[in-house]
Amino acid sequence: MANEVKSLNEECGIFGVWGDTQAAQRTYFGLHSLQHRGQEGAGIVVRNDDGKLVSHKGIGLLADVFNQQSTIDELVGTAGIGHVRYGTAGSNGIENIQPLNFHYTDYDISLAHNGNLTNAVSLRLELEQAGAIFQSSSDTEVLMHLIQRQPQAKFEDRLSASLRQIKGGFAYLILTDHALYAALDPNGFRPLAIGQLENGAWIVASETCALDVVGAKFIRDVQPGELIVIDDDGYRISQYTTDTQLAVCAMEYIYFARPDSDIYGVNVHLARQRMGRQLAQENKIDADIVVGVPNSSLSAASGVASQLGIPDEMGLLKNQYSTRTFIQPTQALREQGVKMKLSAVRAVVEGKKVALVDDSIVRGTTSTYIVKMLRDAGAKSVHLLIASPPLKYPCFYGIDIEHTRELMAANYTIEEMREQIGADALSFLSLDGLIKSIGLNQAAPNDGLCVSYFDGEYPTPLYDYEATFEYPKTADQHELTATLSQEVNTNV
Structure with a gap:
């Protein structure tokens, strides 16, 4: 399921x-x-x-x-x-x-x-x-x-x-x-x-x-x-x-790795902090407080708050003991599943203009729920800030994204995404800003990072996938269809 x-x-x-x-x-x-x-x-x-x-x-x-x-x-x-x-x-x-x-x-x-x-x-x-x-x-x-x-x-x-x-x-x-x-x-x-x-x-x-x-x-x-x-x-x-040729997965720094890990000499927490500062530098933000989505976005949120000079508040609380939630038959039960994992702290967000920081948007479902949660708790406005570029392309090297239909940014403009999510504003970190923030500084394309999920440029041939994917070369050619055999699953 x-x-x-x-x-x-x-x-x-x-x-x-x-x-x-x-x-x-x-x-x-x-x-x-x-x-x-x-x-x-x-x-x-x-x-x-x-x-x-x-x-x-x-x-x-x-x-x-x-x-x-x-x-x-x-x-x-x-x-x-x-x-x-x-x-x-x-x-x-x-x-x-x-x-x-x-x-x-x-x-x-x-x-x-x-x-x-x-x-x-x-x-x-x-x-x-x-x-x-x-x-x-x-x-x-x-x-x-x-x-x-x-x-x-x-x-x-x-x-x-x-x-x-x-x-x-x-x-x-x-x-x-x-x-x-x-x-x-x-x-x-x-x-x-x-x-x-x-x-x-x-x-x-x-x-x-x-x-x-x-x-x-x-x-x-x-x-x-x-x-x-x-x-x-x-x-x-x-x-x-x-x-x-080094092409370490950028999502390790953005989302997957623990903040206390170092990857090729770069600390993950500090890299995420730099992403947050760069995100704030690149976008016009009108906010009273910064709220990070726990837990992987807290480092980036601290960087945003530091750059803006406003408080970094615990406006969302994660239930550390919640179990996995599964598809439910009604909208009400689906929303209840999210509330089991996250809750808004009304005393923190009520009457405030909130800069909400998250690491990425996949389908947009979670972002929609969180923005609604903050509004229900009395937030005056919500500016959703994403500490990575729009995620538009599949990954074939060990992350479970194989279809562009799964990716909101592959199918909608930023303004359409903002409208569907219900935020007052929606901003992403630029690709150059991401590469600069991680700071691998390797003598390789993109400083030694794989950023194919953002630009559609894969560092290797796709072999089996090439028969079923016409993968894009430009941002306008992002619609892919997947019919790869299910006999061999990417399940490791």
């Missing part, structure tokens, strides 16, 4: 450890700090003293899947990987919960993946025609079948050759009886960081916030096209391809 209020969803978070006697416990804590990246499934795999891989996984939040101490205690080993997952519609079976385990005659492998492969459909078809049997509908499994079909003797060589065959966005963790491998796609769409514990154990995680939580010192970011090999001798860096 689809979410009642559709928002952007990151596909997952991954965490790995090598050389720690408390590998399972450490992985649990690391995954807990990455729970924002996926709430529909979780799993942990450890390598035991016999070199065998043992696992536990299930559907739901991490705390629900590992709801007994005995479950963690049974995962005994010094190396492990874990995964928290957001699943797409129709692919929420237990067979798709990661890490995925593969048992061969002479060794076992476990695999966790963050991202989306853009040539998974064609690769899967080729593999199935060659006799491969898939146990899940996840594109993650494609890599394992490719590895088994490589002619090289060494596992690392077979892995490198396989990584060169897959396309799209991927951050992989692969656990074997002899090593932990970490690999990043040639564009670095998804973040991946390496850290080390005081006891010498190595950590790899989707975000640096997970390193902080488990007490690991940050060592370095995994770079595009790198294959990291971690074993009892330490870690070693190899390059499975030199055809690389």
